[in-house]
Amino acid sequence: MQKRDKKLRGAPVVPADELTHLPTRALLARLKRLHACEESLAYSDVDLDTLPPATEWIYFKVSVEWENAYRDLKALLSEREHVPRRHKRQ
Numbered sequence: 001m002q003k004r005d006k007k008l009r010g011a012p013v014v015p016a017d018e019l020t021h022l023p024t025r026a027l028l029a030r031l032k033r034l035h036a037c038e039e040s041l042a043y044s045d046v047d048l049d050t051l052p053p054a055t056e057w058i059y060f061k062v063s064v065e066w067e068n069a070y071r072d073l074k075a076l077l078s079e080r081e082h083v084p085r086r087h088k089r090q
Contacts, residue, residue, distance in 0.1 A: 008046045009036040010059040016072040027073060034070050037061050058062050 011033040019027065036043045040062040058065045 008038070008044070008059055009033065010057040011037065011069065012057055013065060013069070016076075019072060019076050020085070023038065027077055027080070031073055031077070034058070034066065034073065037066060 011030060014030070019030075022030075037058060038046075038060055040060050044060070046059075058069055061068065
């Protein structure tokens with residue numbers, strides 16, 4: 001059996017001021033991508049040589065970039081109006 005390479009999930013680095021222009025749906029998708037990041041490199045079986053530069057993508061939750069992105073995103077989402085799902089509105 002061949003070992004399959006695990007696909008590393010990450011989120012692109014986006015400045016906080018650019019997040020304000022995104023719709024709420026896109027922000028929630030970004031939150032999902034941040035949650036999908038791996039805990040740390042120590043628990044990962046990813047080959048470091050295959051990763052793009054860390055300045056462009058966030059891969060691990062123990063990084064300062066992940067913490068900043070998560071904090072900025074949660075602060076922005078807290079200012080947005082909550083709209084219940086269609087089936088819960090009726």
